[in-house]
Amino acid sequence: MFQRILIANRGEIAVRVFRACREMDIEPVVVYSEADREALHVQLAEHAYCIGPAPSAKSYLDMDAILTVAKAAQCDAVHPGYGFLSENAAFADACARAGIAFIGPTGDVIRMMGNKSAARDLMKRSGVPVVPGSDGAVPDARTGAQIAERIGYPVLIKAAAGGGGRGMRRVFDPDQFEGLFEEARAEARACFNDDEMYLEKLVLNPHHIEFQIMADAYGNVVQLGERDCSIQRRGQKMIEETPARVLSPELRAKMGEAAVAAARAAGYRGAGTIEFVLSPTGEFYFIEMNTRIQVEHPITEIVTATDLVREQIRVAAGLKLSFSQEDIQPRGHAIECRINAEDPAHGFLPSPGRVGFLHLPGGCGVRVDTGLYSGCELPPFYDSLVAKLIVWAPTRLEAIRRMRRALEETVVEGPVTNTDLLHQIMYHPKFVRGSYDTSFIDQNMDTLLAWTNAATGAASAEAGAPRDREQDREE
Ligand code: ADP
Numbered sequence: 170m171f172q173r174i175l176i177a178n179r180g181e182i183a184v185r186v187f188r189a190c191r192e193m194d195i196e197p198v199v200v201y202s203e204a205d206r207e208a209l210h211v212q213l214a215e216h217a218y219c220i221g222p223a224p225s226a227k228s229y230l231d232m233d234a235i236l237t238v239a240k241a242a243q244c245d246a247v248h249p250g251y252g253f254l255s256e257n258a259a260f261a262d263a264c265a266r267a268g269i270a271f272i273g274p275t276g277d278v279i280r281m282m283g284n285k286s287a288a289r290d291l292m293k294r295s296g297v298p299v300v301p302g303s304d305g306a307v308p309d310a311r312t313g314a315q316i317a318e319r320i321g322y323p324v325l326i327k328a329a330a331g332g333g334g335r336g337m338r339r340v341f342d343p344d345q346f347e348g349l350f351e352e353a354r355a356e357a358r359a360c361f362n363d364d365e366m367y368l369e370k371l372v373l374n375p376h377h378i379e380f381q382i383m384a385d386a387y388g389n390v391v392q393l394g395e396r397d398c399s400i401q402r403r404g405q406k407m408i409e410e411t412p413a414r415v416l417s418p419e420l421r422a423k424m425g426e427a428a429v430a431a432a433r434a435a436g437y438r439g440a441g442t443i444e445f446v447l448s449p450t451g452e453f454y455f456i457e458m459n460t461r462i463q464v465e466h467p468i469t470e471i472v473t474a475t476d477l478v479r480e481q482i483r484v485a486a487g488l489k490l491s492f493s494q495e496d497i498q499p500r501g502h503a504i505e506c507r508i509n510a511e512d513p514a515h516g517f518l519p520s521p522g523r524v525g526f527l528h529l530p531g532g533c534g535v536r537v538d539t540g541l542y543s544g545c546e547l548p549p550f551y552d553s554l555v556a557k558l559i560v561w562a563p564t565r566l567e568a569i570r571r572m573r574r575a576l577e578e579t580v581v582e583g584p585v586t587n588t589d590l591l592h593q594i595m596y597h598p599k600f601v602r603g604s605y606d607t608s609f610i611d612q613n614m615d616t617l618l619a620w621t622n623a624a625t626g627a628a629s630a631e632a633g634a635p636r637d638r639e640q641d642r643e644e
Pocket residue numbers: 251252253330331332333334361405406459462463464465552
């Protein structure tokens with residue numbers, strides 16, 4: 170087993186990986202930017218190294234700086250978390266060259282899956298269903314418009330290197346295709362320094378259903394069930410739950426098998442996620458594979474009684490998976506809410522700054538993953554995700570009730586957060602019934618914001634908060 174792991178990340182995921190290391194008797198070594206001197210992961214760690222100034226490009230994305238620390242601190246492995254260098258093939262290669270284990274798949278696998286258009290082609294060849302789309306890259310807007318005609322509108326323009334919902338445009342009107350294509354391409358160039366584009370048919374009102382995969386170096390591939398991540402804003406997830414209410418046992422089994430086939434086709438090792446869109450009529454299609462630990466992994470851990478970060482570390486150290494497919498028998502229901510330091514009432518503007526009083530929930534069935542503490546500083550340079558509230562209960566309705574009370578207990582003074590909005594979603598009849606899809610936020614944001622304002626006294630109470638207990642029934 171490894172003796173020292175360098176954690177190449179910050180925020181809640183750095184703390185999450187730190188905890189796994191401590192429990193495995195591995196020494197965690199952390200890194201931080203100048204803006205993160207006071208961060209929780211730095212305070213917890215005995216070994217902490219500053220790797221540069223605040224902007225990620227000069228710190229958390231600086232491969233040389235990170236590898237220099239890894240060598241100097243005699244680390245035998247690097248855990249990249251999510252975001253930053255986690256899906257950077259060159260970094261995985263550089264670790265391998267330096268004789269340091271990269272906790273994740275090989276650089277070649279990351280490279281292959283990192284090009285979403287190429288990943289699609291591989292899945293299609295391997296018999297995993299994909300959405301009808303362009304076979305391969307689309308060279309220019311005019312060719313794209315022709316391919317879109319063939320696929321049939323509406324279509325989705327996507328960046329091959331895309332992530333975090335960026336570089337994507339939905340097109341309903343053929344006349345707007347070329348303009349939106351150029352817009353998406355410019356965004357892709359700016360965000361990913363890569364403007365390869367491809368097309369998919371836009372599936373209307375789908376669910377985002379993803380499967381957690383774990384694979385070892387001995388050919389064992391296990392799927393740990395699904396997560397419904399359809400509560401999204403601009404392609405970014407806000408709330409995730411498992412099990413997904415829309416899946417029949419048969420469909421769940423079929424999608425699980427497709428996810429295992431996809432991981433096998435990729436020659437995968439470690440923790441990964443196969444993402445699908447599921448149409449209202451029950452057809453499912455592969456959209457991408459995320460070759461890293463996912464933000465929403467805790468809901469899977471809770472229902473399957475596993476520790477996915479521990480498992481990642483074991484697999485990277487050359488051990489076999491500690492469970493088989495038969496061992497995975499999910500129990501109960503889990504929900505995660507992402508608490509972001511952003512202001513829903515003002516276009517979700519990021520809200521960094523110093524946190525004053527802080528109170529996080531606890532009690533039966535509640536887990537909080539966060540880098541927050543009373544008095545901490547939230548720098549403006551990074552992702553706005555600051556805490557994840559995860560609840561478990563025997564049934565879905567009990568989990569929803571537990572999440573409501575956990576959100577009610579949450580107090581973050583200082584920066585504005587989306588906590589009240591999340592709380593209102595927990596009362597929305599569509600959410601309570603489980604009859605929502607990826608269009609939920611777009612279609613209900615005005616109502617939700619009115620409810621939030623009414624509940625927090627920010628506006629007239631006319632809109633009326635939806636605390637109608639009559640609606641508290643699952644259908
Ligand atoms: P998840 O499915 O794990 O929620 P997200 O797409 O929301 O995945 O990304 C998780 C984190 O990684 C977020 O902090 C997001 O900003 C970041 N991220 C995702 N894709 C990229 C990318 N291509 N480049 C940089 N950061 C990314």
